[in-house]
Amino acid sequence: MGFFDQFWQLTIDGLMVGSLYAVIALGYTLVYGVLQLINFAHSEVFMLGSFGGLFAARALLPDGGVPGGFQSVYLVAVGLAVGALCGALAAFTLERVAYRPLRRRSAPRLAYLISAIGASLFAVNLAGKEFGRQNVDLPDLFHNDTVFTLFGADVSTQSLVIFAVAIAMLVGLDRLVAGTRLGQGIRAVAQDADTAVLMGVNVERIIIVTFVVGGLLAGAGGFLYAMTFNASYSMGFVPGVKAFTAAVLGGIGNVRGAMLGGLLLGLVESYGGYLFQASYKDVIAFLVLVAILMIRPSGLLGERLGRAA
Amino acid sequence: MLLSLTDVEVAYGAVTALRGLSLEVDEGEIVTLLGANGAGKTTTLRTISGLLRPRAGELRLDGRPLSTIPAHDLVALGVSHVPEGRRVFPSMSVRENLLMGAYRDRRHTREDLDRVFALFPRLSERIGQVSGTLSGGEQQMLAIGRALMSRPRLVLLDEPSMGLAPMVVQTIFEVIAEINRDGVAVLLVEQNAASALRIAGRGYVLETGEVVLSGTSASLLSDDRVRQAYLGEDLTPTP
Structure with a gap:
């Protein structure tokens, strides 16, 4: 079959994966916006959230057969909530342990990077030891039927759930940043931290909130990922770097940019994987990263947390 | 006394910016802080706001020490800071x-x-x-x-006239006077000494982090050093 016959199916698959990238990318972009710091350990926040949600859903999963109806909704909701909480807790701890002590000492930028890599290695190896070094599967939480067809492409329950949850989180975050007092505080710190202090903004609190919100999103995204594929101690790296790519593509520090970047990257990967070979997906994603860094390093929408709103 | 600084010392690393500075601002008055670039005017305001912490000396607001109050709480105590360069x-x-x-x-x-x-x-x-x-x-x-x-009860203004056209400067100074008429105290840092002394009741002159001269605006306006250094008057006798 030719590309155009598959176009809509590839689009739907691309948007599904892309919405996950977008959800993770927001964590990079928010923290960068506020601290001008690339939190390279964010991929492990995603991984830990994924395990948290997976174990919670598995513990509640009844024996025998695939659940349906309300039970499925309940299991997905619990998985999302626990995943989000684990992600938030991981991000909070990371900020406390790996970054705050450096901030207190006004450490140079390189120190943060090293600290991030250290925290990342620690989390990966701890997860490997605790959860094993094989893939951990999550049994089906619902019947993954085709809900409807769109231009001849099948839309499954799974892609619908992922896309709907991801979009709900993206819209929610956008409203938070653009329309609430807390969001205004976040944008103020991103634009001019000293002046934000003069306005009465508690910068330390904003930093914590930023990490926690990024962690909530990444953790919930991790559960969605585990629901589709599986979880493993080393699962964070590739989606993490891709989400980072998405953030850079949209303009790091820019909330709407991260959303756009995630969806675009998902689409590019999906189309590219079909046109060349599925195994080239990752290569394509990283080519995109290299290409933006060379051609338009400030990203599609530019770097500014404030401008997103 | 609304605000008082007593023997305040501030340093950036090894460089001392304020060396034992003392000043006071009372309820409802306009006080101006004059001095050349690098004299410590902005540093003084940033220290009052808590963005910089003094190495020695004491700051008090309404008689209460400010040393334990985080910078972001100052606005809730009635101090507003208009930073240099507007920001x-x-x-x-x-x-x-x-x-x-x-x-x-x-x-x-x-x-x-x-x-x-x-x-x-x-x-x-x-x-x-x-x-x-x-x-x-x-x-x-x-x-x-x-x-x-x-x-606010006290507004800290850092060089509000900087880089502005004379017409706009006039508007800004009129508004400062108007704010003050509503009972708000103003601590005004200015390069434009003539305009500042016109609306201020008192002033301090800073040099290298110290108060070298202080008094009512009238007394500062008639002081030769002020006239020569900050009002740009040529005091050499004309032949």
């Missing part, structure tokens, strides 16, 4: 910038917006505009308006 949030609209001024207390926002627009009608015309695209004068009006949104 409006460039990607926020005029309205959002003003709301940032009321970040800690949003109970009187509507009323206070109206008050700011009455002082600066220009801002109400620009309410939805992104602040980074305003002219320098408009940004200064916005920065002052933003500082008033918290209903």
